[in-house]
Every structure is written in structure tokens, then in C-alpha cells.
Amino acid sequence: MKTRLIFSACIVLCLFANIHSGLAQKGKDIHVKMEPGSWEFETGKVSFEDVGGRQAIVFKDRNHKAILKDVDFSDGTIEFDLQPAEMGFTSIYFRRQGDAEGEHFYFRTGYNRNKDSEDAIQYAPFMKGVNLWDMFPEYQSNVSLEANTWHHVKAIIHGKQMKIYVDDLQHPVLVVPHIEGNVTHGAISIEGLAKFANMHIKPGNTEDVPAQPGFDITDNDPRYLRRWEASRQVRYLDPKIGMDYNTAPDSTTQWIPMQTERKGMLNLSREFGGDNKRSIIWIRTQVNADKDIEKTLRLGFSDEVWVFVNKQLVYLDKNLYGRPMMKAPSGRISLENASIQIPLKEGKNEILMAVENDFYGWGIIARFDSNENIWME
Numbered sequence: 001m002k003t004r005l006i007f008s009a010c011i012v013l014c015l016f017a018n019i020h021s022g023l024a025q026k027g028k029d030i031h032v033k034m035e036p037g038s039w040e041f042e043t044g045k046v047s048f049e050d051v052g053g054r055q056a057i058v059f060k061d062r063n064h065k066a067i068l069k070d071v072d073f074s075d076g077t078i079e080f081d082l083q084p085a086e087m088g089f090t091s092i093y094f095r096r097q098g099d100a101e102g103e104h105f106y107f108r109t110g111y112n113r114n115k116d117s118e119d120a121i122q123y124a125p126f127m128k129g130v131n132l133w134d135m136f137p138e139y140q141s142n143v144s145l146e147a148n149t150w151h152h153v154k155a156i157i158h159g160k161q162m163k164i165y166v167d168d169l170q171h172p173v174l175v176v177p178h179i180e181g182n183v184t185h186g187a188i189s190i191e192g193l194a195k196f197a198n199m200h201i202k203p204g205n206t207e208d209v210p211a212q213p214g215f216d217i218t219d220n221d222p223r224y225l226r227r228w229e230a231s232r233q234v235r236y237l238d239p240k241i242g243m244d245y246n247t248a249p250d251s252t253t254q255w256i257p258m259q260t261e262r263k264g265m266l267n268l269s270r271e272f273g274g275d276n277k278r279s280i281i282w283i284r285t286q287v288n289a290d291k292d293i294e295k296t297l298r299l300g301f302s303d304e305v306w307v308f309v310n311k312q313l314v315y316l317d318k319n320l321y322g323r324p325m326m327k328a329p330s331g332r333i334s335l336e337n338a339s340i341q342i343p344l345k346e347g348k349n350e351i352l353m354a355v356e357n358d359f360y361g362w363g364i365i366a367r368f369d370s371n372e373n374i375w376m377e
Contacts, residue, residue, distance in 0.1 A: 004324070028204070052150075072186065077201070084193070134302055139176055178262055243280075
């Protein structure tokens with residue numbers, strides 16, 4: 001009997017310890033003080049002021065970040081009051097590991113005067129120092145956000161998903177079913193011509209947001225070209241020089257296998273980073289046809305692309321944001337960018353592409369209109 005009592009007591013203590021440990025992992029709620037001792041910042045770029053009864057951090061420089069000290073954030077809730085300026089960007093970074101890796105969402109103040117504007121708020125990851133805003137147009141939406149007015153912002157982050165609310169805490173303004181970055185924890189920082197106040201961080205408080213990524217509906221679609229090989233070495237192309245098959249890889253080229261990610265996108269930024277030197281990567285795949293046939297290929301690309309089929313150039317174009325050759329939607333990568341005809345011969349066919357980058361993210365999305373008479377390797 002005594003032995004049973006001791007055993008039962010041990011079980012109860014173990015259960016209590018596990019429950020207590022689970023609660024402890026959530027961590028304590030953090031009320032962030034809007035004062036110099038709580039933030040890393042450059043002198044003269046921000047000030048700390050009472051704004052209408054709110055103690056706030058006020059930004060003087062639109063490109064300066066203030067980094068919250070002594071917080072390593074993974075999952076939980078970030079809440080704050082925000083008063084944006086008349087025009088510009090206001091950004092919130094989380095899981096930030098320096099300038100190279102992290103996540104952020106931001107508001108485009110001034111773009112939201114149209115109640116149906118599609119890009120007043122956006123989420124984008126940073127990978128190898130590159131802001132991939134142009135690779136994920138599906139992670140942007142509208143929000144009613146007036147300049148020089150206080151708004152309450154709440155972001156709930158859990159594993160691979162996030163919900164963001166502005167003022168109305170019952171209906172999110174943006175739902176992100178798949179947080180795309182490479183890191184799972186890191187710093188919190190803020191940026192932009194705005195005032196921030198009443199910031200609270202609740203580690204582990206994820207409410208109803210699941211940790212697992214939401215389903216990617218394109219996984220149901222076999223028409224995407226998903227398996228590729230990429231040249232291992234990044235080349236640099238003179239801006240005055242074009243591209244033809246004579247500059248294509250030869251027998252000495254080393255290739256690495258690459259698989260597309262969500263929405264069928266081959267994300268070259270994740271593997272190769274990016275810069276502004278007109279970088280070139282070659283990619284290739286094979287398509288089989290049971291007869292000579294011409295097929296329609298929907299192609300999303302960033303920033304320039306040259307498409308060769310069986311050594312013949314069939315398409316070249318540019319998708320450069322803010323320039324006349326910018327493709328819909330607004331220079332972002334999308335299957336809306338292009339529709340091209342692909343001449344295939346009976347048997348095996350090589351599709352070879354050169355993809356160029358000199359502006360933020362780069363990659364391609366390729367999908368046939370129909371797989372009738374063809375199949376992929």
C-alpha cells in the first residue's frame with residue numbers, strides 16, 4: 001500500500017512538472033517600454049515622446065530600424081499601436097537574424113485609399129539578404145489604415161502560419177498559410193516613418209493559429225514543371241550583351257537538382273541569394289511527347305528569362321518592376337506574366353532557361369495548359 005502511494009505521488013508530481021514545464025515554455029508576457037534602454041538604434045534616427053498620452057518611439061528616418069533588446073522570438077503574439085506617416089512603408093520584423101534572414105510584414109501607407117487596393121499590407125521573407133516581396137504577391141491584401149491616426153495591430157505567429165489584425169480583432173486583414181523563411185526564431189525590430197506605442201509580446205500565445213502549413217492547392221495539379229537541374233555556379237552577364245545558345249552550359253557544367261516549392265515556384269533566391277550584378281543561372285528539365293506537338297506554357301519569371309527548346313530560342317522577355325516591360329501583376333512573379341508556345345518533338349525534349357536577377361527575388365513558375373500527349377520526367 002505504501003509503495004502504491006509513493007508511486008501515485010510520483011505520477012502526480014511528474015504530471016504537474018510536465019504541465020508546469022509546458023506553461024513555462026510559453027514565457028512571460030512582455031510589456032515593451034518605449035524608452036531608449038529597451039531598443040538598439042542610431043542616435044538622431046528616433047526619439048521617445050509622449051504622443052497624446054501614449055509613450056511612443058517616433059522614427060525620423062524611413063530607412064532606420066530599431067531593434068528590441070534581449071528578446072528572441074519564435075512563436076506567439078505581437079501587439080502594438082501604430083500611427084503611420086502620410087506616405088511610405090512601415091515594417092515589422094520578427095525571427096530576424098541580422099540582415100540576412102528573417103520574416104517581416106509591412107504597410108504601404110498611401111496605397112490604401114482605394115478600399116479594394118490589393119497591396120496595402122504584405123508579408124515577405126528575407127533569404128540570404130534578399131527581400132522576396134516580388135515573389136509572393138499572394139501574401140498581400142487590403143487594409144483600412146489612415147495616416148496620422150492611431151491603429152491597433154496584432155500579429156499571431158505559430159510555426160508556419162500567421163494571422164494579422166488591424167483594429168478589428170475578429171477578422172484578420174491578412175492570413176499567411178505558409179511562412180516562407182529559413183529561420184524559426186530571432187529578434188524583433190520596427191522600421192518606417194511612423195510612431196509605435198503600447199507594444200506587448202506574448203511568447204507562446206498562438207490562439208487558434210495552427211503550426212503546420214496550410215494546404216497548397218497547386219499540389220493537386222500535375223501540369224507544373226517541378227523537377228529541375230540548376231547550374232551550380234552563378235555567372236554575371238554584361239548589361240550590354242544578350243543571350244543565345246552559344247553562351248549555354250557545356251559538358252563541363254556542374255548541375256544540382258532543384259525541386260519547386262509552394263505554388264510550383266522554383267525559388268532561386270533560397271539557393272543562390274541575389275545581388276544587383278545581373279546574375280545568371282541556367283536551369284533545365286525534360287518533357288516527353290508521344291508525337292510532334294505544340295503546347296502552351298504559362299510562365300512566371302523574375303527578372304529576365306531566355307527559353308530554349310531543343311537548343312532553339314523560343315522566348316525571351318523581362319519582368320522588371322517600375323519599368324515599361326513590367327508584367328502583370330505589378331512586376332511580381334505569377335503565371336499571369338507570360339503565355340508561350342513550346343514546340344515539342346516526339347520523344348524526349350530539353351527545356352533550358354537562363355534566368356537573370358538584378359532586383360530582389362528571382363525564380364520561375366512553369367505550367368502547361370494541358371498534359372495531353374506529354375509527360376514530365
